Amino acid sequence: MTVDLHNHTTRCNHAEGSIDDYIEKAIAEKIDIFGFSDHAPMDFDPRYRMGFEEMQAYEEDVKTARRKYAGQIDIRLGYEVDYLPGHMDARVLHADVDYLIGSVHFIDKWGFDNPEFIGKYEGADIDGIWQDYFDLVEAMAKEAKFDIVGHLDLIKVFKYVPKTDVRLIAENAMDAIKKADMVIEINAAGYRKPIGEPYPSRQLLEMAYERDIPITFGSDAHAPEQVGFKKEEIRAFAKSVGYTKAAHFKGRDRELSLF
Numbered sequence: 001m002t003v004d005l006h007n008h009t010t011r012c013n014h015a016e017g018s019i020d021d022y023i024e025k026a027i028a029e030k031i032d033i034f035g036f037s038d039h040a041p042m043d044f045d046p047r048y049r050m051g052f053e054e055m056q057a058y059e060e061d062v063k064t065a066r067r068k069y070a071g072q073i074d075i076r077l078g079y080e081v082d083y084l085p086g087h088m089d090a091r092v093l094h095a096d097v098d099y100l101i102g103s104v105h106f107i108d109k110w111g112f113d114n115p116e117f118i119g120k121y122e123g124a125d126i127d128g129i130w131q132d133y134f135d136l137v138e139a140m141a142k143e144a145k146f147d148i149v150g151h152l153d154l155i156k157v158f159k160y161v162p163k164t165d166v167r168l169i170a171e172n173a174m175d176a177i178k179k180a181d182m183v184i185e186i187n188a189a190g191y192r193k194p195i196g197e198p199y200p201s202r203q204l205l206e207m208a209y210e211r212d213i214p215i216t217f218g219s220d221a222h223a224p225e226q227v228g229f230k231k232e233e234i235r236a237f238a239k240s241v242g243y244t245k246a247a248h249f250k251g252r253d254r255e256l257s258l259f
Contacts, residue, residue: 001257002235003246005035005076006101006150006185006218007227011050011058012039015222019065022224027073029228033248036062037078037101037218040092044084045111052091059097076249080150082106083140093145099249101185101218102146104136104154113157127162127169130155134173141176147249148216149177151187151199159194166203174204178211183247183254186238188230189220198234205241214256216247235259 007022008015019036026034038058039049050058059077066075078099081092084106093100107129111117121129133155140146153166162169177184187199200208208215215238221227238246238259245256 001033001246001259002029002031002231003033003217003248003257003259004031004219004228004231005033005078005099005148005216005248006037006080006187007035007221008080009036009038009058009061011054012048012222013050014048017224019061022221022227023065023069023073023075025224025227027069029231031073031228031231033074033076034227035076035078035098035248037080037099040079040081042082042084042087042089042092044087044109045082045106052089055091055095059095078249081146083136083143083146084109085139088145098251099147100145101148101150102140102143102182103150104133104140107132107136113154118158121158121160126160127164129160130162130164130166130169134170137170138173138176141173141180141182144180146182147252147254148183148185148247150185150218151189151220152184153200153204156195156199156201157190157193166201167207170204170207174207174211174213177208178213183214183216184208185216185218186234187218187220188234191230191233192226198230198237202237202241205238209241209243214245214247214254215243217259
């Protein structure tokens with residue numbers, strides 16, 4: 001079973017290609033379960049997400065595609081939701097979808113993974129930034145509103161890495177993820193970024209395995225050609241740590257399948 005739950009559409013304003021283009025690439029890649037989880041609307045950073053008025057159309061587009069491609073591929077519907085205290089909306093959190101990915105893209109409203117704002121790293125306390133990031137991941141898990149942790153160590157995107165052992169920085173967050181019964185995705189997008197490796201790192205994936213935290217997979221595609229990118233590598237990576245099953249969701253209910 002090949003699972004890929006993290007993919008975008010043009011409604012986020014920074015992706016390209018039609019829903020059909022993504023699905024046809026997924027079929028060509030022999031992906032069995034393919035999920036759209038576009039950036040959910042919120043009242044902050046509107047340039048990089050759909051508006052609230054687009055939610056219904058987005059959901060209907062994916063459901064229409066599910067019917068169209070039935071028998072060829074299993075299409076799932078989700079949102080990638082930014083964890084930003086004070087800006088999350090009940091319309092998203094209670095949407096009738098298969099799953100919600102919770103992601104941290106902001107530290108005190110600083111979009112740390114956006115190249116436009118990379119200058120803030122220069123001269124900064126990198127260990128402190130990493131701790132702030134994982135404190136937010138911990139807080140997100142404790143909210144118990146999401147099914148999947150998106151790109152767990154996204155903070156490494158530009159290769160600003162801490163001197164402190166990442167396992168110490170992330171320990172509380174990992175414990176909170178376990179307590180919340182969340183899934184961690186192995187996200188291939190890191191291969192396309194300066195860090196040049198998947199999210200999460202081997203150290204963090206080993207921590208997840210030790211805690212019996214389930215995993216899933218995501219291309220995090222923002223263009224059709226990115227669907228299935230490095231899928232064999234991330235599956236081999238997961239197996240090398242000890243994982244044999246991937247999580248997927250239907251109506252917020254989780255299933256595990258051998259991959």
